[in-house]
Amino acid sequence: MxxxxxxxxxxxxxxxxxxxxxxxxxxxxxxxxxxxxxxxxxxxxxxxxxxxxxxxxxxxxxxxxxxxxxxGFVDLHIHAPQWAQSGTALDKPLEVWLDEYTFPLEARFKDLDFAKEVYEDVVDITLKNGTTTGVYFATVDREASVLLAKICGEKGQRGFVGKVAMDDPAGCPDYYKDFDGKSSITETENFIKDVLKLKDNYEQKVYPVITPRFIPSCTNESLEGLGKLAKKYDVHIQTHASESDWAHGFVKEKLGKNDVKALWEFGLMGEKSMVAHAPFLEDADLEIMIASKTTIAHCPLSNAYFANAVLPVKEFHSRGINIGLATDISGGYSPSIYHGIRQAVISSKMLQDGVNPRLDKKIRGRKNAAITLNNAFYLATVAGGKALGIPVGxxxxxxxxxxxxxxxxxxxxxxxxxxxxxxxxxxxxxxxxxxxxxxxxxxxxxxxx
Ligand SMILES: [Zn+2]
The missing domain is CATH 2.30.40.10 (Urease, subunit C, domain 1)
Incomplete structure (x- = not known):
């Protein structure tokens, strides 16, 4: 003490x-x-x-x-293993970046020595950049994911950590996935228990997060089971939703509905839920977001590379949706939330003014979309605490x-x-x-x- x-x-x-x-x-x-x-x-x-x-x-x-x-800043969405490749291959489309770079890298984290090296570094560097609370995706591997929670705990960062669940053979490489739907659920449950045991060892605490990667990589069986676990343990949930044209369209085709509606039906939306990106939310999705009190983790840097659109922060905020800020390492290349704040403001101004000079200014942009630095500072602090239900910011x-x-x-x-x-x-x-x-x-x- x-x-x-x-x-x-x-x-x-x-x-x-x-x-x-x-x-x-x-x-x-x-x-x-x-x-x-x-x-x-x-x-x-x-x-x-x-x-x-x-x-x-x-x-x-x-x-x-x-x-x-x-x-201190709250980083609401950061892939800890991807720190190892930050700054790499951002000129590729999202699905190529995942298959050729990200999945092979994440698969290496079953090697605990490698995991330790990268995880210690990402926690050090985010702390150095003012991030006092980090909401992390780890990898599919449970042991390495528990190790990340321990490292956050020991280094004094408040870590919310998820073992990634991904089991759909059609959406995952065979060398990097949960064995099947059932094992994605039991491994997640064991992970939750492991982290809950560690939670109070640290003054600032560490927390388990249920983490279906995104609908394209999960079976319905897995998503349904994870929804039940969320209820059973009353823990936080994180995933991606409607990130890009490809991801948004893929889910529409796979399930005949949008991400948010599907996640809601699986029991994965609520006060303790965070969906990353989400620029393509439609009106019906927004209603579910509002009713379920789910937070958006805004990733302005990575959105500029992968999302094909800018999140309309001002509109979504004015409709009552909580929005926090995130680096999204390594879709976003910088571990600093300061860069997130800067990009959030820049992107919103470009959304407001429009970007194609050949268009008349009357139709070039989207009215009333620019946010201020104060707004972005709020996303990085108070909104993050609100998302997690903890008194920080x-x-x-x-x-x-x-x-x-x-x-x-x-x-x-x-x-x-x-x-x-x-x-x-x-x-x-x-x-x-x-x-x-x-x-x-x-x-x-x-x-x-
Ligand atoms: Zn992400």
């Missing part, structure tokens, strides 16, 4: 989708369980007294003038102390005091590099130490 401590810090977090809270020189008190138990403003009567108390007990951290505090009482300490001196122009406090946040979101992230705390523990 940790000791109590306090931080005197300036920083930012999202109050809601549009608005950011600027904290000036506040005192953030963290309890033994790594939870924020109190936040004092400078003009609170107890501010000075409390600050002196922590200082005298040697429990006070004071940020430097050129440092700020931000909430804000610097408020009752939230886990999951934060990143940012040095604003390097790589960021600071020739004058910014006109508005938010201007500095936006500079950081757009310009910060890995080296600007000085420390990353998860549940009250500095993971950089």
């Amino acid at each position: 940790n000791k109590k401590f306090a931080f005197q810090a300036s920083g930012y977090y999202c109050k809601n989708f549009d608005e950011v809270e600027y904290m000036h020189n506040q005192l953030i008190c963290v309890n033994e369980n790594g939870m924020i138990e109190k936040v004092f403003n400078e003009d609170d009567i107890e501010y000075k007294k409390t600050l002196f108390k922590y200082r005298d007990n040697n429990q006070l951290h004071v940020l430097k003038d050129d440092e700020i505090m931000l909430p 804000k610097l408020e009482k009752g939230y886990a102390f999951d934060v990143q300490i940012i040095n604003t001196k390097e790589n960021i122009p600071r020739f004058y005091k910014e006109k508005h406090p938010e201007d500095l946040l936006h500079k950081v979101l757009l310009l910060a590099q890995t080296g600007n992230i000085k420390d990353v705390w998860v549940q009250g523990r500095n993971t950089h130490e």
Whole structure:
């Protein structure tokens, strides 16, 4: 168990989708369980007294003038094994990329030494980039998937980890799949039990996630059984839905309905469910998303390569769908959610203006589609916590102390005091590099130490 401590810090977090809270020189008190138990403003009567108390007990951290505090990021969709091939073959179509690169790579993870090497590196690099919670796809292999959960736990990252279920001989290579539908269910159940045993070994906890890869690679038997497991264990669920023209069309043809409807019928949609990508959701799909309270894991970088379309974040959000942000390693090449934030804004602006200059501006784009940096910051923090049903993403009482300490001196122009406090946040979101992230705390523990 940790000791109590306090931080005197300036920083930012999202109050809601549009608005950011600027904290000036506040005192953030963290309890033994790594939870924020109190936040004092400078003009609170107890501010000075409390600050002196922590200082005298040697429990006070004071940020430097050129440092700020931000909430840690939640990466809602990341394929841990694919880190090994990040930056490779993104010019191929999705189905070719899967068959020629991704499946052969993932099959190597039954070798636990190889798995350990890659998994340790992906957890290190995402922590270094400010990701305090990661929602991971591992591989078909159960033991290696449990190993990933352990590595997250030990390195101090809050890991939500799934053993991938894929069993359909028509949609999987024979060298890389569950033996059959039945074994995809029993292996997933054993995985859930293994991770639940580990869960409380770590202050920040690790969690099992039911992970059918996507409908093209799963039989109905498997999907039905996984839906039952979700009910039995009340755990999170993740998969892909309506990612690209090919994937969306494939499922329509295979099952005569869209991903979302099928997933819903299999019992795989709900408050604890996350579907990645989803630009091609149709009106009936959106109704199911809203009714089931399923979250979209938005993968703007990988969508730019593979999805054939831009997710209309603003429209879907305004209809009441929760949307969090994701790197989608390695469909997205960068392990940094900062890059996700930047691409989310860029893509949305291109969606709004349109991209074909030969078209008249009246028909070139899609009205009211651009999102702001504040919106993207919200997706990366508060929306991620909401998706997982855990108190992360804000610097408020009752939230886990999951934060990143940012040095604003390097790589960021600071020739004058910014006109508005938010201007500095936006500079950081757009310009910060890995080296600007000085420390990353998860549940009250500095993971950089
Ligand atoms: Zn994915």
